[in-house]
Amino acid sequence: MLSSLLLADLTTNLPQAIRFQRLLRNLKEEFQCGAVALLKKEEDQLRPLAVEGLVKEALGRRFKISQHPRLAAILEQRDPLLFEPQTPLPDPYDGLLDSLEGQPLPVHDCMGTSLYLDGQLWGLLTLDSLNAGTFDATAKEKLQYLTLLVEALIRMTQLEQERTSLRGLSRQKDIFMASASSGSSEIIAQSPLVTRLLQELDVVAQSDLPLLLLGETGVGKELFARFVHQHSQRAQKPLVHINCAALPESLAESELFGHSKGAFSGANQDRPGKFEAANGGTLLLDEVGELPLSIQAKLLRVLQSGEIQRLGSDATRQVDVRILAATNRNLQEGVRNGDFRADLYHRLSVYPVPLPPLRERPEDILLLAGHFLELNARRLGLRCLRLSSAAEKALLQYPWPGNVRELEHVISRAALKTLARQNSTGNGWITLEPKELDLDIEPSPASEPTEQQQAGSPSLLPLKQQVELCQRQAIQQALETTQGSWSKAARLLDVDSSNLHKLAKRLNLK
Numbered sequence: 001m002l003s004s005l006l007l008a009d010l011t012t013n014l015p016q017a018i019r020f021q022r023l024l025r026n027l028k029e030e031f032q033c034g035a036v037a038l039l040k041k042e043e044d045q046l047r048p049l050a051v052e053g054l055v056k057e058a059l060g061r062r063f064k065i066s067q068h069p070r071l072a073a074i075l076e077q078r079d080p081l082l083f084e085p086q087t088p089l090p091d092p093y094d095g096l097l098d099s100l101e102g103q104p105l106p107v108h109d110c111m112g113t114s115l116y117l118d119g120q121l122w123g124l125l126t127l128d129s130l131n132a133g134t135f136d137a138t139a140k141e142k143l144q145y146l147t148l149l150v151e152a153l154i155r156m157t158q159l160e161q162e163r164t165s166l167r168g169l170s171r172q173k174d175i176f177m178a179s180a181s182s183g184s185s186e187i188i189a190q191s192p193l194v195t196r197l198l199q200e201l202d203v204v205a206q207s208d209l210p211l212l213l214l215g216e217t218g219v220g221k222e223l224f225a226r227f228v229h230q231h232s233q234r235a236q237k238p239l240v241h242i243n244c245a246a247l248p249e250s251l252a253e254s255e256l257f258g259h260s261k262g263a264f265s266g267a268n269q270d271r272p273g274k275f276e277a278a279n280g281g282t283l284l285l286d287e288v289g290e291l292p293l294s295i296q297a298k299l300l301r302v303l304q305s306g307e308i309q310r311l312g313s314d315a316t317r318q319v320d321v322r323i324l325a326a327t328n329r330n331l332q333e334g335v336r337n338g339d340f341r342a343d344l345y346h347r348l349s350v351y352p353v354p355l356p357p358l359r360e361r362p363e364d365i366l367l368l369a370g371h372f373l374e375l376n377a378r379r380l381g382l383r384c385l386r387l388s389s390a391a392e393k394a395l396l397q398y399p400w401p402g403n404v405r406e407l408e409h410v411i412s413r414a415a416l417k418t419l420a421r422q423n424s425t426g427n428g429w430i431t432l433e434p435k436e437l438d439l440d441i442e443p444s445p446a447s448e449p450t451e452q453q454q455a456g457s458p459s460l461l462p463l464k465q466q467v468e469l470c471q472r473q474a475i476q477q478a479l480e481t482t483q484g485s486w487s488k489a490a491r492l493l494d495v496d497s498s499n500l501h502k503l504a505k506r507l508n509l510k
């Protein structure tokens, strides 16, 4: 029965996330178990691509193989591995099972299998059952033959993705987790807003266009700049970051363009600047709105000519640098006030990229929280950190003026606070409560969240923002229904097509 379902999915053209989710749902039913998870191996860690029966935030987690002996043992062998219910090895999903609402896992059955693609270890599949004794030798045998089908399904999905990206379309559809080479550059997101933005950036990255990343503080401008660099032809060359706000006017020219020996007192030797350091690669001008006016003129000349002159030298040097600029200031206003040169603004803003604040993409909040919980648990040596459902609600209700950075700090602070509790109980498993998050807004314990809050919408936003949030959701829904057709979406929403385009542009949906 299950194999025919899997075979049917092999021949259907489905987005990866939906395909994997269906696979896990079918497996959960087939094995009558509580949780199934599909994890992909990425260097020394495992990344969940789909989970069934685990809490939502589990998708944001990364499991370091060396810290999870069960997962390591599954990876070590080709055949499925059945763990004794009494095994002393800790379970990686302790506290993450949906049905247990944060309770630690009791004695239970667990089995898993490694997955290979083209002879290479790709990842693994795990199954957990709360009824000890469910998984026996027959179940293990069944998993063995289903493993082949699961591998075929993953391979098929990969081929389809490759074909799609060859056509210049998105590489990932439902859930897009852009994985860069180091953990710290990983963009965690599943909201349609960010998913679409990443798809767009993936394409724009291939050009040498200057990008202007706009957005509130802590929204991820630097992270997205790194994404662009890593997805560009320049990825093997340096990405040089310069914080214009931290650049004293007296040193700015030498920092950017370098200086020759004797150019000023203390210049004991020739020194290249950031432009030369970034040659062949990318230069990120962070907080570009803070650049002093005198330096703006010099920067403009370099951008126009592609040539730099080190301070104190007449020689010119050709540089090939792609410019990315980021700011949380309104540069147009800066131009109007005379703080920012109009010509430089036009040069930098060829392709503006507005990054949506966290409150406009509530779908990402719990995912990001899960990611930061995992990072903190690892850093503090805690076995498992999770959110109570009241804490989840509190995170969803909060308006996040400091965006992702604030969320990161809230989770780090809360994780630290739990240390004392952890020491007193001696238990590695910890649930965070709203009071530990220390947010300004506490959800009322008596009231159930509204549908809007469940979708992650902040309830205390000014009316204008709430209206915009509703408009954004309606447009996104319509686009999903019409599979991206704007004209059909306009008909569905009963608005004029050009008005819909204008509105979508204003709401950063385009």
Ligand SMILES: Nc1ncnc2c1ncn2[C@@H]1O[C@H](COP(=O)(O)OP(=O)(O)OP(=O)(O)O)[C@@H](O)[C@H]1O
Pocket (backbone or CB within 6 Å): 184, 186, 187, 188, 189, 215, 216, 217, 218, 219, 220, 221, 222, 223, 224, 286, 326, 327, 328, 368, 371, 404, 405, 408
């Ligand atoms: N989608 C994301 N996934 C994972 N981490 C994120 C994401 N977005 C932001 N972060 C994290 O949030 C923090 C702030 O991000 P970043 O420094 O890129 O923001 P910024 O917009 O450049 O901030 P500022 O305006 O203050 O310069 C960083 O630690 C970053 O790694």
